Amino acid sequence: MRKKNSEKKLLAEYADSSRFMGLGLYFAVAVLLFTAVGWWIDQYLNSLPLFTIVGLFGGAGGGFYRLYALLMATNEKENKECGKG
DSSP, X not given: OHHHHXXXXXXXXXHHHHHHHHHHHHHHHHHHHHHHHHHHXXXXXXXXXXXXXXXXXXXXXXXXXXXXXXXXXXXXXXXXXXXXX
């Protein structure tokens, strides 16, 4: 019985951590995608590295903003479920 409880606890911890790994992947994809688009524009306009840098910071800024918004929404939802909000 103790083994089943520890397995359930371990699976619950994996489920919680996978949500945060997904958020990290979301941020990384946003940065890489915007940087790649900036690089492509630079290649097309022959203006290296202007749009690559703009894409890098745009992707990082947009990814961070979305990451922050998702985490705050998750925090608010958990507080309501726990009766704290």
